[in-house]
Amino acid sequence: MLDIREYIIPQSLEEAAALVRKSPANRIVGGGCWLRMERRPYGTWVDLSALGLDQIHAEDGWVQIGSGCTLRMLEVSELLRETFGSCFADCVSSIVGVQFRNCATVGGSVYGRFGFSDLCTLLLSLEADVLLHSRGAVPMEEFLRTPRHGERDLLLGVRIPQDGRRAAFAAFRRTATDLPVLNTAVSVSGASWRIAVGARPAAAALARQAGARLASGAAPAEAACTASEELRFGDNMRGSGAYRKALCRVLVAQCAGRLKEGLR
Amino acid sequence: MKLSLYVNGTLCHSEIAPGTTLLEFLRGKGLMGAKAGCDTGSCGLCTVWVDEVPILSCTYPAARAQGKHVTTIEGMRQQAALLGRYLAENGSEQCGYCSPGLIMTVLALEKEHPAATDAEISAYLAGNLCRCSGYAGQLAGIRAYLNRGKGALE
Numbered sequence: 009m010l011d012i013r014e015y016i017i018p019q020s021l022e023e024a025a026a027l028v029r030k031s032p033a034n035r036i037v038g039g040g041c042w043l044r045m046e047r048r049p050y051g052t053w054v055d056l057s058a059l060g061l062d063q064i065h066a067e068d069g070w071v072q073i074g075s076g077c078t079l080r081m082l083e084v085s086e087l088l089r090e091t092f093g094s095c096f097a098d099c100v101s102s103i104v105g106v107q108f109r110n111c112a113t114v115g116g117s118v119y120g121r122f123g124f125s126d127l128c129t130l131l132l133s134l135e136a137d138v139l140l141h142s143r144g145a146v147p148m149e150e151f152l153r154t155p156r157h158g159e160r161d162l163l164l165g166v167r168i169p170q171d172g173r174r175a176a177f178a179a180f181r182r183t184a185t186d187l188p189v190l191n192t193a194v195s196v197s198g199a200s201w202r203i204a205v206g207a208r209p210a211a212a213a214l215a216r217q218a219g220a221r222l223a224s225g226a227a228p229a230e231a232a233c234t235a236s237e238e239l240r241f242g243d244n245m246r247g248s249g250a251y252r253k254a255l256c257r258v259l260v261a262q263c264a265g266r267l268k269e270g271l272r
Numbered sequence: 273m274k275l276s277l278y279v280n281g282t283l284c285h286s287e288i289a290p291g292t293t294l295l296e297f298l299r300g301k302g303l304m305g306a307k308a309g310c311d312t313g314s315c316g317l318c319t320v321w322v323d324e325v326p327i328l329s330c331t332y333p334a335a336r337a338q339g340k341h342v343t344t345i346e347g348m349r350q351q352a353a354l355l356g357r358y359l360a361e362n363g364s365e366q367c368g369y370c371s372p373g374l375i376m377t378v379l380a381l382e383k384e385h386p387a388a389t390d391a392e393i394s395a396y397l398a399g400n401l402c403r404c405s406g407y408a409g410q411l412a413g414i415r416a417y418l419n420r421g422k423g424a425l426e
């Protein structure tokens with residue numbers, strides 16, 4: 009039994025926002041997969057599923073993904089595959105199983121700002137903006153740096169510039185379906201390369217110098233080496249900082265190599 | 273709070289506590305096929321379908337199922353029995369505790385990918401953990417089931 013007092017499915021964003029503002033014990037529920045693991049008592053769970061936030065569409069030069077989309081929707085979306093290649097499927101397909109991915113949402117995955125998040129790493133590399141009800145569009149990089157504590161906004165979705173960019177994603181797990189030890193995503197749009205590395209175990213961050221090296225023609229392995237030097241890696245039960253640093257060299261080189269191959 | 277939904281095709285009206293999970297709701301109705309396992313969303317034992325899509329009922333709030341169609345293994349008796357024969361033929365299970373969740377996932381796979389390759393079967397079933405079979409027997413049983421009508425056991 010979930011420890012909640014009320015479960016409400018609001019019919020408007022305003023109603024949802026008012027409910028979340030009303031008490032710090034109230035929470036938006038996405039898939040609920042993470043919330044229930046917290047095993048804390050809550051006031052009201054606010055379910056946004058009646059608000060039509062489960063769409064993926066292209067508009068005005070952006071691909072928009074609603075916060076109610078499940079991870080499985082990202083995996084099978086034709087629009088995402090045609091626009092960005094297989095990176096979304098590659099990113100989410102190792103997250104637990106199909107049933108789980110039919111529950112867990114983009115909203116919960118992004119708002120949670122989990123250090124291990126595969127999706128946040130990919131979105132950061134794709135230069136996504138997070139769309140918030142009160143704050144409006146916030147670049148993913150800034151959003152990931154903002155502490156979650158005390159924040160009571162609604163995440164409506166994310167948007168990614170539709171400018172021909174492609175991305176590649178790679179993660180390493182100790183066992184299938186476990187949380188990643190490290191995840192990396194590299195995107196390229198024209199001459200601009202962006203490298204994001206997550207599960208360091210801190211949240212995803214950009215390796216800017218390494219991106220610049222790729223832009224100036226460096227080989228994937230060289231740029232990957234730069235990324236492993238410019239970013240900080242820490243220890244946790246899944247791996248040491250030194251191990252993550254070594255993995256970073258392998259995974260970034262893989263992603264950049266795949267993109268360079270595709271560009272030939 | 274009030275909840276109205278279809279369970280295996282039958283409209284059902286109930287009064288539930290807001291924190292009831294779909295698994296608790298279904299088992300409370302005497303539908304014992306879906307099992308409680310890890311209780312963290314990792315094992316797939318509690319798999320049922322909501323509007324034809326496989327989900328984890330231990331995580332899914334019952335309140336969210338308002339107006340939806342929920343299918344449990346009890347609603348798929350015939351198909352489950354047929355698949356079960358292939359699993360038994362191939363020594364796919366020992367204790368059988370994970371079988372209802374596995375069967376609901378395989379039947380969902382069959383709808384999505386009737387001609388799934390071994391790699392696609394394994395990927396689709398990654399969220400169904402089994403602690404006794406070692407998976408090879410399951411894969412053989414599912415392979416034989418999907419190949420039925422191509423000269424295999426009917």
Ligand SMILES: Cc1cc2nc3c(=O)[nH]c(=O)nc-3n(C[C@H](O)[C@H](O)[C@H](O)COP(=O)(O)OP(=O)(O)OC[C@H]3O[C@@H](n4cnc5c(N)ncnc54)[C@H](O)[C@@H]3O)c2cc1C
Pocket residue numbers: 035036037038039040041042043044045056075102103104111112113114115116117118119120124125126127161162163164185186187188312313314
């Ligand atoms: C067993 C398990 C294994 C996992 N493995 C991985 C993995 O390998 N890789 C990976 O990347 N992720 C993994 N995850 C995380 C998972 O992919 C989801 O990111 C996570 O479950 C949150 O998604 P959710 O929809 O369940 O969110 P919820 O649990 O519903 O919510 C999470 C948080 O976000 C808030 N929230 C949700 N939606 C909104 C919104 N629209 N606006 C504002 N706030 C919102 C909630 O209030 C809550 O604080 C795992 C999770 C579990 C439970």
